[in-house]
Amino acid sequence: MIRLAIFDCDGTLVDSQHNICRAVEEAFDGARLVPPPRPAIRNIVGLSLVEAMRILLPGADNAQHQALADDYKAAFFRLRSTGAMAEEPLYDGMIDTLETLRANGWALGVATGKSDRGLAHVLTHHGIIDWFMTLQTADRHPSKPHPSMIETAMADAGALAADTVMIGDTSFDMAMARAAGTRAIGVAWGYHPADELIAAGADVIVADVAGLAHAVEAP
Structure with a gap:
């Protein structure tokens, strides 16, 4: 057994909440959107990125949700590669x-x-x-x-x-x-x-x- x-x-x-929140904020800033409050970001931790963006920005279409997910991944990688993220x-x-x-x-x-x-x-x-x-x-x-x-x-x-x-x-x-x-x-x-x-x-x-x-x- x-x-x-x-x-x-x-x-x-x-x-990992600090890093996740910061990457979401950078993704929204890059799209010229007001970032969600951090409690809202923490509440979507664990979901896949596109689903998380649907919840954080419910009025947007699928293309914008996908774009925000891609921007999140780029922001996360950039912050990590430059040493700007906490472990x-x-x-x-x-x-x-x-x-x-x-x-x-x-x-x-x-x-x-x-x-x-x-x-x-x-x-x-x-x-x-x-x-x-x-x-x-x-x-x-x-x-x-x-x-x-x-x-x-x-x-x-x-x-x-x-x-x-x-x-x-x-x-x-x-x-x-x-x-x-x-x-x-x-x-x-x-x-x-x-x-x-x-x-x-x-x-x-x-x-x-x-x-x-x-x-x-x-x-």
Whole structure:
């Protein structure tokens, strides 16, 4: 039996809100649009970029949403390549949690709205990319909450839905887990409040990283 723990990245493994907000603001500035307030930007973290832009600018057409998504990617790459971005730190205690799960026989995966390049950069920077046997990103899947990322991760690992848990900080993660038929663990240190996670289908909310491994192991 393969037990699979799938993690969201932004707001779950790493705190990336500063960089995401700044890249959105630059994309809107470049299009001569008023940037959304930061709480609104944090609320779309986890979605694929075009879907995020649809929510942030609902009156625009598909072409403008795509253009803003492209501008976001260009801004993010430019800010990173010039050293203007802060590093995306792992949340305190996350290394210990991942090591505990691996030692207890869990296979690890990631399902994220990041691109392949962005996810690889973060995991490589923290020296943990080889700890994950399956990496699913927005480059190859519909936006969350579509279950495609989880379904592909389970196929990669050879895991059943009953033996898989999705761990995330947004309602999109919880709804994705429900759509895939897996357990859903919400984390309280990310970007959506606990009541939204519960409403979207979280089985449990974990208050801090120290309690996460126990929640994953719980039946």
